[in-house]
Amino acid sequence: MIVKCAIHLILLGWAVSVFWLASQDALGADPVKAIIHFYGIGALNLLVLTLVISPAARKFKLSVLMRQRRLIGLYCFAYACMHIICYWWLELNFSPASFVDELVKRPYIWLGMLGFVILLTLAATSPHKAKLRLGRRWQTVHNFIYLASILVWLHFFLSRKADILEPGLYALTILLLLSFRYRKLQRWYKNRPK
């Protein structure tokens, strides 16, 4: 309970205070870019964090960590929502035509959007009821987080002008975290419904 409260306090507090700073022009010279990037990188960081949780919980035998995974995943989704809303609002003035136009034309945008659709699906199937109803298929659905992590990384990498260091470090981290799942993914692939 305390852990959950702390997570809310940090992640919600952070999101709100950065938004407030942006509204006060206290976020560097270009608050628009700053806030869009803040939510975007925030979502990526939280996605990486959800991938860290189960190996870490297993290694250190901390079941308390596992119980936070859904909440952090939902915050990842919320940050991604804010990322898209701020982009649509501040870069495109909420124009639906420009939004569709950009979505169709730019690979990095539709790759990111594909990742978002996965996050949306996972968020929608995160309540206990959904989990009960989906039964064994729930795990299959939620394994798509691995695909999402790759799509979101591609989106991040392709949106950069020339940088290689940061996307490179994220790539290594994500690959390392995925490598922990190698057995699981292999098993899942072998037992896939034919």
Added chain:
Amino acid sequence: MKIRRSNRSQFKDWQITDEHTFNNRRLLLKSLGIGSSALLAGQAQASLFDWLKDEPTAKKQRKLQTLKYSKSRESELILTPEEKVTTYNNFYEFGTAKQDPAEYAHTLTVNPWQVEITGLVENPLKLNYEDLFNTFDLEERIYRLRCVEAWSMVIPWVGFSLNKLLEKAQPKSTAQYVAFETLNRPSEMRGQSSRFIGGNISYPYIEGLRLDEAMHPLTLMAVGLYGKALPNQNGAPIRLVVPWKYGFKSIKSVVKIHLTATQPQTTWNLAAANEYGFYANVNPKVDHPRWSQAQERVITSGGIFNQQHQPTQMFNGYAQEVAHLYKDMDLTKYF
């Protein structure tokens, strides 16, 4: 050129922070427990790997000399605040983040400095640091700088027309292009000494213009902004400003101006030829492969509720002055 009148009444009450609150915003934030300098320095895009970056060093900005110049006639463009002009820069020699140049450019020695004008000229020249400020009468020019990243700033530059300098060097009749080069000094420019910091582009940074573009009276060699010498992060001690082209053409901290018969190579074209052409004229009809160029955000003051979106104009609003330079060219092909 379509000009927006500076008029406070266009702001709604709730968009204006009263001065007291504004001046005390840092205190206000501290009282909210958001005292971390990372947030205030505009580094809100905190990444997992921020700890790899150096701790911010105390800014050792040198004292900028006040310049003598003739004032520009009254401009109706709203100026971008000086603080934003000097803290939001693309100068990859000091790092790829917008705030990096302001943070790290103090390491650059700008005096002594030497600019060489060489190549196809009758009278090769060398200008030393003092010459940059004394050789020609300085004038103020208020230009909008349109970045290829779809934002723009309105900046009061101080400098002289490049054509004055070129006339002094007397281009030969065979000269058709002008190549520019930025200082190459990895010991003082951290981006040049590490490809991870410098965005993996090749150094020294090089740019180029056609001779008729270089001779155009709008083409400026700037040595100052806001009435003072250029801060290092803005390209001290001397930089090019070509107001109808995307910002990356306006090369900073120039040490070489070389006249040639053939089209020179340019840094961003070498890095990504499909994204950045030699001409790089501001053109709302030719998209960057990754985003539209039809609109721009003018960076002024005010937070996210007070954004200035405006349609981008052909040649950044200077079509009347420069369109004739390109009259038989397919600008989709020569972007």
